Amino acid sequence: MEQLESYVSGNWVKGSGKPSILVNPATEEHIAEASTEGLDFGAAFQYARDVGGKALRALSFAQRGEILRALSRAIHAKRDALIEDGIANGGNTRSDAKFDIDGASGTLAYYADLGKQLGDAKFLVEGDGIQLARSPRWFGYHALVPRHGLALHINAFNFPGWGIGEKMACAILAGMPVVVKPATSTAVLAYRIAKLFVEANVLPPGAFSFIAGSPGNMLDSLSEQDVVAFTGSADTGARLRTHAGIVRGSVRLNIEADSLNSATLGPDVSAGSDTYRMFLREVMRDMTQKAGQKCTATRRIFVPEGMVNDVRDELAAMLRDVQVGNPATDGVTVGPLATASQLRDIRAGIELLAKESTFVTGNQAFTPAGVPEGKGYFVAPTLLHCTDPDAAKAVHAHEVFGPCATIVPYDGSSGRVVELIARGAGMLVGSVYSDDRAFVTDMVMGLAPYHGRLYFGSEKIADQTAGPGTVLPQSIHGGPGRAGGGEELGGQRGLALYSHRVAIQGARPILDAVLELKK
Numbered sequence: 142m143e144q145l146e147s148y149v150s151g152n153w154v155k156g157s158g159k160p161s162i163l164v165n166p167a168t169e170e171h172i173a174e175a176s177t178e179g180l181d182f183g184a185a186f187q188y189a190r191d192v193g194g195k196a197l198r199a200l201s202f203a204q205r206g207e208i209l210r211a212l213s214r215a216i217h218a219k220r221d222a223l224i225e226d227g228i229a230n231g232g233n234t235r236s237d238a239k240f241d242i243d244g245a246s247g248t249l250a251y252y253a254d255l256g257k258q259l260g261d262a263k264f265l266v267e268g269d270g271i272q273l274a275r276s277p278r279w280f281g282y283h284a285l286v287p288r289h290g291l292a293l294h295i296n297a298f299n300f301p302g303w304g305i306g307e308k309m310a311c312a313i314l315a316g317m318p319v320v321v322k323p324a325t326s327t328a329v330l331a332y333r334i335a336k337l338f339v340e341a342n343v344l345p346p347g348a349f350s351f352i353a354g355s356p357g358n359m360l361d362s363l364s365e366q367d368v369v370a371f372t373g374s375a376d377t378g379a380r381l382r383t384h385a386g387i388v389r390g391s392v393r394l395n396i397e398a399d400s401l402n403s404a405t406l407g408p409d410v411s412a413g414s415d416t417y418r419m420f421l422r423e424v425m426r427d428m429t430q431k432a433g434q435k436c437t438a439t440r441r442i443f444v445p446e447g448m449v450n451d452v453r454d455e456l457a458a459m460l461r462d463v464q465v466g467n468p469a470t471d472g473v474t475v476g477p478l479a480t481a482s483q484l485r486d487i488r489a490g491i492e493l494l495a496k497e498s499t500f501v502t503g504n505q506a507f508t509p510a511g512v513p514e515g516k517g518y519f520v521a522p523t524l525l526h527c528t529d530p531d532a533a534k535a536v537h538a539h540e541v542f543g544p545c546a547t548i549v550p551y552d553g554s555s556g557r558v559v560e561l562i563a564r565g566a567g568m569l570v571g572s573v574y575s576d577d578r579a580f581v582t583d584m585v586m587g588l589a590p591y592h593g594r595l596y597f598g599s600e601k602i603a604d605q606t607a608g609p610g611t612v613l614p615q616s617i618h619g620g621p622g623r624a625g626g627g628e629e630l631g632g633q634r635g636l637a638l639y640s641h642r643v644a645i646q647g648a649r650p651i652l653d654a655v656l657e658l659k660k
């Protein structure tokens with residue numbers, strides 16, 4: 142069986158001891174193993190800080206951008222082989238795997254372009270300076286400078302490719318070395334990408350490290366200039382928040398966690414309209430793409446009471462049409478969940494939701510296609526209907542990280558639906574489908590404080606968007622409250638996580654020259 146290696150201090154190394162076993166989630170076949178036992182995290186982290194950090198800080202944004210472009214190309218050149226890894230270890234359909242892999246290369250390419258735009262500078266000066274007293278000579282600026290630590294990127298199992306790309310793009314462009322720690326269960330794809338990055342030979346020594354296997358005691362080796370960007374469950378996120386290694390040095394921590402995202406059908410939308418079809422299509426895509434294992438997937442579907450029957454029947458018909466099974470088999474459109482423990486969690490979560498809702502579809506027996514009997518981590522796409530959203534608790538609080546969502550009726554008023562959506566206590570994305578400006582205005586004002594991103598579907602853009610479930614590098618990703626309180630991406634904003642903001646005061650001509658401001 143293939144043993145995945147870690148890349149630390151400029152070398153590929155194998156862990157010792159009892160490894161974690163990585164499987165094909167459609168067949169449960171063992172395909173690889175990984176262990177971090179025996180790795181010296183302290184030495185690896187110090188090498189990244191001392192060697193990688195120094196080298197990256199010496200480069201301009203344009204030069205760092207060129208590195209990102211080469212990494213993007215390295216992924217794209219091996220796209221077909223990477224898709225096979227996504228299918229075998231991630232349970233991805235071909236289209237799911239492309240979404241992950243193209244997301245990685247696309248985000249790296251986007252930040253490569255940003256690096257080119259930022260040009261020869263090595264750090265950012267924010268906004269205009271400020272006169273600090275009566276004398277116009279005493280002046281102040283704010284600058285964003287690269288932190289002198291490392292960026293530890295702890296990723297979730299669901300996007301092993303994109304997770305690497307989106308975090309690395311911002312950190313490398315900002316001038317910080319990265320240590321990538323993918324989720325162990327789906328690490329094969331991440332490992333292949335790590336190999337491509339090292340083979341591309343464009344990253345300065347120490348700028349990139351890769352950990353294959355469990356985190357062990359790595360957090361004990363953090364220090365105050367480091368940044369931890371974590372994506373995963375709220376439970377793990379909460380453990381990280383209070384970890385001594387993070388608390389001790391006020392290590393900057395960004396958390397991207399669970400989210401009870403919503404899709405709302407506006408009261409103005411009639412069955413059969415373009416906006417209505419867009420709503421159905423995008424809810425359906427979010428429920429089934431990556432078998433619903435997307436942090437941005439819709440979990441709650443808010444529908445005006447008079448439209449519930451139409452939406453319920455149409456969505457159920459669409460969901461019954463999908464083919465669940467081994468993604469290596471032709472015709473399969475929904476693959477398995479990634480692990481046995483996800484299967485247990487999702488089944489338990491659906492049971493919990495079903496205590497306060499009724500099944501529309503998903504509770505019938507089914508046979509996944511192309512799978513040895515009794516094998517694989519499959520659930521049927523499941524739609525529930527919650528008739529008493531005031532009494533229901535789990536629908537607003539329990540994220541079922543699979544192909545499952547619940548229809549929740551509302552009275553058609555913006556006030557009521559905002560109040561129900563807000564019960565999710567902080568979300569990554571909320572989508573609203575309406576062509577009524579007054580309703581959209583109310584929704585913007587009501588929903589904004591509870592979301593990282595709002596997405597408005599309407600007739601004019603019905604066939605022109607990537608949908609609410611796609612995270613784009615131009616817009617921020619993250620959400621308040623339950624979603625972790627983090628913020629990533631958002632164009633140039635994404636560099637702030639990896640930079641230290643410093644106020645600089647002094648004589649204006651000197652500062653202007655030092656900061657190379659052209660006045």
Ligand code: NAP
Binds near residue numbers: 377
């Ligand atoms: P998880 O179990 O919390 O694991 C996430 C990552 O944390 C893995 O790399 C894991 O490593 C690592 N980890 C676990 N314990 C750790 C510790 N004590 N110290 C350091 N690292 C530790 O989450 P998951 O099951 O992979 O992901 C599913 C969850 O992620 C879902 O709830 C989903 O909503 C959320 N998610 C959020 C976003 C977002 O952007 N907001 C995106 C995707 C997923 P091992 O795998 O080696 O244990």
